[in-house]
Amino acid sequence: MSNVGPMIEAMNVRKAFRSGRREIPVLENVSLSVAPGEILVIKGRSGVGKSTLLSILGGLDLPDAGSICINGVEIGTLSQDDLATLRRKTVGIIFQNFNLLPSWNAVENVEAVLMHGDLDMAERRRRAVSWLERLGIGDRLENLPAELSVGQQQRVAVARTLVNEPTLILADEPTGDVDPETGAEIISHLKAAVRERGAALLVVTHGAYPIESGDRVLTLKNGVLEKSA
């Protein structure tokens, strides 16, 4: 773990959803921080708000209260364009349901993250292919997500996140739908990003992800973040 300032820091984050007049609290004064080179695992049962927390930390959603700083920048003050830039350059998100573009093939899905940068098309293709090959699906480059197995889709989603070399990786059940062997491969790639590039990794899981892989483990329960035993 590094001794420099946190890559991400959340302070007293609150979030509730409304259903008619009823307010359903999801997150209650959640505070956390992840330093560069650190892996934080947040575990919790389904429906406790893990994915919501990840969306808020990734700047996809706004909290009702509290603040989130990424790399020292308070993201609540950023415009939509600045948030997009932040997600593009700093944050990589692995979604629980992968969120692959259904009409784009595997390699195009991975390339999509690089399209905003300065890389030319050939270099983008080279990097995307390289990551898909490293994750063992180099032979399925031209397949649409619907033509891939769930595990293969998971690997495309991981490749899409890692190809851009983000310094903050937010992963929602990154090994939830793959066999143990593939899960281990994915974990090793995520860990490599942390160890080799000093990225911060925050994983939320209901238990599929091996918590021993984390430097710290917290539990989200009733909207409150607790230290795990």
Add this chain to the structure above:
Amino acid sequence: MKPYEPLVTAWREQQRRPGRAFSLALGFLLAVCAFVGFSHLFNAERLAEDELLKRVGGYFAAFAPLPATGPATAPAELPQVKDAKEGFFANTVLTCLLPRSLTERLRALPGVADAVPVLMFRMRSDLGGHLFNLCGIDMSRPLVVGRTCCAPSEVKSGVFLGTATGTGGPGAMLDEGYASVHSYLVGDRIRIGAGEFTVTGIVDTGIRPVRGDVYLTWDDAARAMASSLGEPLGDRANIFLIEVESTTKQELAMLGVKNLMGGVINSYNCFRPASKVVGLNANAANILTAILYGIALLFGLKTQLAAVVERRREFGILRCIGWSDRVIGAQLVWEALLPALIGACAGGVLGIVIAKFAGTFVMTGAAAGMMPFDGGLVVKGIALALLGSALTGILAAIVARRSSPAEILRMI
């Protein structure tokens, strides 16, 4: 992302959804094809009609009745005539004598191609005492005179005015009816005012805005009229023959002339209804084209908006991975433009082919040979299609921008 890359991505999108791309392109193909095809057909028809109308009504006669009212009709003392039935008449109207220099001002009016002055004087014959119309023609513009008053092709016997040689004196050209009633033949002598003239030609002009019984050259007519009146005319005329640039500009020219002279315009009667028919056809073409474009645009907009709704998840994902609204918007605009461009180009070519093909079946006579290729119409059709599709793309981008990425992902 390089500036051209949204275009590349948009092209890929067309390949991913060929059915949607095809239907969008087809809509614009039909609209532009109809626009180009109809416009070419109507242009050809308009040219043909214009050509026809030019032969029957692309000209008129203008004069200022007494008392003078127009700005160009400076008050002038009319020469005193011995007989109340004599005078500078146009049809049955007694007219002002106007400066001949007015011709230049008339020529400068919008819609006017040319103008020539005419002297038309009703006088009593010294032989028999009958009244006849003496017409003095300015022969410096024979083509305009030919189209508006009398032409060499209308000569029934002898030669056209001013072309006779070796007659031994000044020549006169007589209207066929007048010559017949008074038994004049080519070579006979006729006394007009104080002068003696040889009949050099007999002409049948048909229906014309200005029609005389006896035609003389300008100088001969002025002398004859002066001798009859007992005073010089000065450099003045009482009728101006106007040739218009085209039948579609005839009303514009008439308005300008009327404003300048405050006079009465004697138009060939066939012009007005025929001109209106031309206008109606052009309007019908414009309305039809506008309806087709409207349908194509609505169809394009519906397809684009449906695609945005259908692809909400896709846009949500793209925003999650860092695509800005600007880039997504640019891609949507390109996605709208590409099928429109392809469809419009194909429609332009098809429109010309259909117009050429249809022209040979639909049109007859002069129109069949008048199907000029108008590249400007094709460019206009394509530009309209692109403009419309860009608008639909922008609307789609605005709709796409309204969705929050987290909300979209939560809903799916």
